[in-house]
Amino acid sequence: MDPQGAALARWVAELIYQRGITASRSLAHRVGPSALGTACDRQLAYAASGTPRLNFEADPWAALVGNAIHTWQAELFRALDAGSGRFLVESTVTYRNVSGTADLYDRRERIAIDWKTTKKNKIRTIRRSGKAPQNYVTQLQTYGAGLAAGGERPERVALVWLPVDGGLGDIFAWVAPFDQAIADAAVDRLGSLRGLPPRSVAATPSRLCAWCDWYQPGGGQGCPGNGEEAR
Structure with missing residues (x-):
């Protein structure tokens, strides 16, 4: 490989990385709807405690x-x-003191939509199963609850997957009735974790640990996981 080209590629990657970790979404320390649906109580406890990011290894x-x-x-x-x-479009919503940004709400159709980007193989898997990941469902229903609290009348919610490596024919939409009870259960869970030392809360390690802001396999203030994230 051309040494100058390799050096330039590393430099560009480093600048993109630095901008990625300083974007407003990355610097947000409040718990929003996107954090509520995590399967890991410890991760949510870290978010609730306002602990700054500890993991700087994840590729953004x-x-x-x-x-x-x-x-x-x-x-x-x-x-x-x-x-x-x-x-x-990109409207700020709040439900029971949890605030976030709802991607889209159509007042005519009374539907809240959240965009998700992934590879077309993942979209095909979701299409075949007909099931949406629960963390996304929780996030979306909390947006719906925030819209309702703000005076809107959502009847349906939808996750729309957009392919990063396919075409428009690969777009898939999952639609469900608006269910405020899902948002209430998520906010209740958050309330039960507030004030607890994150390390005292049970973790649910997975392959997603490497992308957690508080993942520290070597110890320290963060969560060491248990090695399952590499499987």
Whole structure:
């Protein structure tokens, strides 16, 4: 490999990494709807405690690609709305003191939509199963509850998967009735973990540990996991 080219590639990657960890979403220390659905109580306890990020190993590229697509989708629906007020785009919602940003709400169809980006193979798996990951469902239903608390009347919620390596024909939408009880259960769970030392809370290690902001396999203030994240 050309040494100069390799050096340049590393430099570009480092600058992208630094910008990724300083983006507003990355610096947010409050617990939003996207954090509520984690299967790991310890991860949620870390978020509730406001502990700063401890893991600087995770590659942010996939998240940056997802954010870029979210931005494009927001511009699309703002243009389609054209000031009519039908579409609420990237609107701040709050439910029981948990605030977040709802990607899209269509007042005519009374449906809250959250964009998800992934590879088409993952989309095919979700399409075959007909089941959405529970963490995403919790996140989405909390957005719905926030919209309802703000005076909107959501009847349905939807997760729309957009492929990063496919075409428009690979887009898949999962739709369900709005269910405030799911949001209530998630916020109750958060309340039960507030004030607890995160390390005293049971962890649920998985292959996703490496992307947790508080993953520290060598010890320290963070969570060491148990090695399952590598499987």
